[in-house]
Amino acid sequence: MENAFGLIYTGDANMQLRELTFSRSVAAVPFGGRYRTIDFMLSDMVNSGITNVGIIAQRNYHSLMDHLESGKEWDLHRKRDGLFILPPFVTHDNTGVYKGTVDAIRSCTGYIKRSSQRYVVLTGSHTIYNSAYTDMIEQHIATGADITIMYNVETPDYDSQNYDDLRLEIDDETGRIKDLALNPEKPKSFNCSCDAFVMEKGLLEYLVDDAAAHAEFDFMRDVLVKNAGKLKMYGWRFDGYVARLNSINAFYKHNMALLEKGVSKQLFSHEHPIYTKIKDEVPARYVGEGFAKNSMLADGCVIEGTVENSVLFRGVHVAPGAVVRNSIVMQGAVIGSESSLDYMILDKGVIIGPGRRLSGHATYPMILRKGTAV
DSSP: OTTEEEEEEOOOOOGGGGGGGSSSOGGGOEETTTEEHHHHHHHHHHHTTOOEEEEEOOSSOHHHHHHHTTSGGGTOOOSSSEEEEEOOOOOSSOOSSOSSHHHHHHHTHHHHHHOOOSEEEEEOSSEEOOOOSHHHHHHHHHHTOSEEEEEEEOOOOTTSOOSSOEEEEEOTTTOBEEEEEESOSSOSOSEEEEEEEEEEHHHHHHHHHHHHHTTOOOIIIIIIITTTTTSOEEEEEOOSOOEEOOSHHHHHHHHHHTTSHHHHHHHSOSSSOOOOOOOOOOOOEEOTTOEEESOEEOTTOEESSEEESOEEOTTOEEOTTOEEESOEEOTTOEEOTTOEEESEEEOTTOEEOTTOEEEOBTTBOEEEOTTOBO
């Protein structure tokens, strides 16, 4: 793993996440009570022994940079290698606005060339899982593959909106990828990409330059799908839990799934810990008749009302008589006395006044933008 470096692309604006990405990138979206989605990609790389990681940023990255700082929490504040944040910049060839993943990677060619490692682990920022890349890279080397793609097997959800849904058709005997399909309406394969790819950095540079020369800017469509029959691609199967944050419903579903012990143990295992920015706060406090059932509460919460089947982030205050059910409440939110929430997503700093009644539905949770007061 000393011969591999990581490259995480955080620039895509997933409009299906609506208010959650209004003022932040997908990589900075809060998840699981005290984490951001970027924590999982970074932790997976660090747990694999990767010590050189580049973060390609494009827009709304102030929150992301504030969270990452120097990379100390992931042991990436180093004299050699470490964490590199790569925001857009204006040159003769680069307008500072990326047209797609290919354009973004090409703008970071200097960082890629300076990296001394031979292999690159390239990931997106909206797919969450807990896995080391060690076995994946070992298979990549053993098979002599040009590109190795991490995938898991899942039943297609025809009701969900497609977003970077890359399906792999794999030869059962050799493990080699026969065909790729991006965002198919009726998928022929249950093998779904986990948005993680391994290849030699020289090949990445060539593929990106070739695509850009032909005015092609989407990495999945113009590089992977287009070259599925030309390059030697293999799949590496991951059997753990995978959360794809490709819609508000998916964000809600996967956060609520953490209330199940099986899911929580897979994403937060002792073998591969997930690191995040540490804040010194007191544990959650229950005051008076404060009560919580089947819920996940982060540090700093003050519970004076009732919380059921919910995920509360740091510093949430539930006032006396308030009831929070089947909801996700992010950092610093205040729920006023005698208020009621059901199937709601409250972004950071939302204030709910006394006596309010807010409700969504299990199939369509309602969301309040960051800093909203009701």
